[in-house]
Amino acid sequence: AQTVTQSQPEMSVQEAETVTLSCTYDTSENNYYLFWYKQPPSRQMILVIRQEAYKQQNATENRFSVNFQKAAKSFSLKISDSQLGDTAMYFCAFMKHAPGTYKYIFGTGTRLKVLA
Amino acid sequence: DTEVTQTPKHLVMGMTNKKSLKCEQHMGHRAMYWYKQKAKKPPELMFVYSYEKLSINESVPSRFSPECPNSSLLNLHLHALQPEDSALYLCASSQGGGLNYGYTFGSGTRLTVV
Numbered sequence: 001a002q003t004v005t006q007s008q009p010e011m012s013v014q015e016a017e018t019v020t021l022s023c024t025y026d027t028s029e030n031n032y033y034l035f036w037y038k039q040p041p042s043r044q045m046i047l048v049i050r051q052e053a054y055k056q057q058n059a060t061e062n063r064f065s066v067n068f069q070k071a072a073k074s075f076s077l078k079i080s081d082s083q084l085g086d087t088a089m090y091f092c093a094f095m096k097h098a099p100g101t102y103k104y105i106f107g108t109g110t111r112l113k114v115l116a
Numbered sequence: 117d118t119e120v121t122q123t124p125k126h127l128v129m130g131m132t133n134k135k136s137l138k139c140e141q142h143m144g145h146r147a148m149y150w151y152k153q154k155a156k157k158p159p160e161l162m163f164v165y166s167y168e169k170l171s172i173n174e175s176v177p178s179r180f181s182p183e184c185p186n187s188s189l190l191n192l193h194l195h196a197l198q199p200e201d202s203a204l205y206l207c208a209s210s211q212g213g214g215l216n217y218g219y220t221f222g223s224g225t226r227l228t229v230v
Contacts, residue, residue: 035218043204045159047218091158097216102172106158 002027004094006107013082014115020067021077021110023092029053033095034068034075037106040088048090051075082114118143122207122222130230131197137225139190139207148190149219150182151206159206165190197229 003026013019025034036048051059051068058066063080079086092107120141129135139148147166151159164172165184173182179201181193190207204226208219 033216037219037221042223044223045206045208045219045221047220050218095216102161102164104161108158109156 002029002094002096002103002105004092004105004107006090006092006110008110009108010111010113012113012115013079015082015084017082018078018080019082019112021079021090021092021112023075023077023107025073025075025092025094025105027073027094027096029096031096034066035093035095036064036066036075036077037091037093038086038088039091039109040085045091049077079112084114084116086112087114088112118220120207120209120220120222122205122225124225125223126226126228128228128230129194129197131199133197134193134195136194137192137205137207137227139192139222140188141209141220142188143209143211143220144187145209145211145220146187147210147217148184149208149210150180150190150192151208153204153206153224155204163192194227197227199229202227202229 005024032053034051037045038048039045049059049061065078067076089109089111091109094105096103123138150162153159161174162176163182168184179196183191204224206224207222210217
């Protein structure tokens with residue numbers, strides 16, 4: 001069975017600094033998708049970034065980038081130039097879809113606080 | 117319109133009540149989802165609709181009954197709930213019906229069962 005592990009329950013970073021959130025997963029699949037979501041205190045969850053496992057190139061979205069290491073089953077999120085609005089719970093997620101099955105598994109989350 | 121709208125935002129219901137949660141999107145997404153999220157926990161998948169057809173039911177108790185009347189609407193009918201069903205219920209949608217895209221989430225309905 002697939003599992004997603006986020007080993008850092010809480011982190012903090014100074015405004016304008018860079019922070020990396022870790023995520024590891026366990027799967028025997030070869031083709032799958034990985035995501036990072038952000039859930040601010042107002043609770044609406046927002047997609048931050050998406051990575052297809054068959055792509056070697058790491059995904060980037062403005063200040064957000066990932067370090068995807070398929071062999072190590074690692075998918076970390078780097079936030080550059082951290083802003084106060086980045087304060088949120090961050091969830092890593094694994095997705096695999098095949099006929100008749102659908103797995104979308106979230107990690108337990110990392111609570112990030114950006115300090116002024 | 118790039119939003120998923122959920123109503124009501126808060127709901128308190130007794131264990132004998134019948135209520136419904138509503139979810140609406142006008143982004144042309146053909147996959148819609150219900151998730152349950154307990155406090156300080158990740159979301160847990162309940163149901164998946166693809167092209168208005170129920171494609172995944174994650175062994176959810178029958179007191180939760182989903183319905184997808186059209187491509188823009190998703191309902192969750194609630195009946196005879198238990199206090200442990202109190203949670204944040206999140207609706208999400210994704211592009212196409214292929215289920216391989218990231219989600220757009222609604223703000224959720226905070227449900228309290230008394």
